[in-house]
Amino acid sequence: MKTILEIQKLDRQIRALKREVEKCQASVNFNQYKKNLQEGRARFEQLEAQANEIIKNFNTANNRYSKYRGNADIVRKRNIDGINLDNLSALIQDANDLVGDLSEENRRVEDMVRKSEEIVRKSAELSGKLTEAKKRSAVYKEQIEKKRQEVAPKIAEIEQQIKALEPKVEDKERYAKYKQMKEAGIFPVFVPLVDNFCGGCSVELPLNFIEKLKTAKMLPCEHCNRIIMFQK
Ligand SMILES: [Zn+2]
Structure with missing residues (x-):
């Protein structure tokens, strides 16, 4: 039992070294970067959905324009010469309605253009941020790797010590159980x-x-x- 406890002590040192890598600033930064990247991707998808919505609205607006064009043609083709007063006021009413519809439509399109510009601006901004983050992530990865290589020989040395102790373990069954639980993440x-x-x-x-x-x-x-x- 004494030997197994010695091995457990050594395993604890290995875990501490591994944790040093996991908890180092570069690892923390890298995890944050991955989180930001995920959020950025989600934001991009949102912007894309908004852009699709605008395209859909634009197509609808386009259809309405065709209708107005049709109405405008009708107004234009009316025979002004033979028109009586009643017809004239109806004609003016039609023309006024058309102008009202068109200015309403114009407002909608202007709104769409404004939203589109906003999406383009936000996409460019996001894209820039993500590119910058990607560059930094390469630096973090390098730092993490450096840290890992720093602790690797220490870990290897402790593993050698464990190997040297293993033949001295008397209760092999208990040691097998120890290793099994350790693998399962139950430690100590x-x-x-x-x-x-x-x-x-x-x-x-x-x-x-x-x-x-x-x-x-x-x-x-x-x-x-x-x-x-x-x-x-
Ligand atoms: Zn307990």
Whole structure:
């Protein structure tokens, strides 16, 4: 058991070194960059959807224009010479309606143009930001790699120490279980009893469990599955 605990100590050092890489500023920055990139992509999709909406509206407007053109032709082709007063006021009314419709349409198109310009501006801005972020991400990656190479020989050395200890492990079955739990991300595997609490997950243990533990010396925590060791 002593050897396994020594190995666990060494494994803890390896994990600390790996965490140094994961938590270094460049890693934090890189993760932030990835998040920004995702948000940027989502924003682009939004802009694209807005642009499609404008194109759709523009086509609708185009159809309406054709209708107005048709109406304008009708107004133009009326025979002004033979017209009576009633017809004249109807004609003026038609012409006024047409002018009203057209100025309304003009307002809509101007609105669309304004929105389109806004989309183009935002897209360009976003595109610039993403390009800049991409450049920086290459620098972060380099820094992370440098950090990784910095700790790699230390990790290799500790792994050698573990290899040297392994033949001395008496309880092979327990060691296999240790490795299995470690692989599953449960670490540390062996934890002390701290007062009446699990030294791994800090859950308070029932008194009958502690009584059993005093006899068995080692029992899995009912909450986190780590092996709690009873030491006097
Ligand atoms: Zn626990």
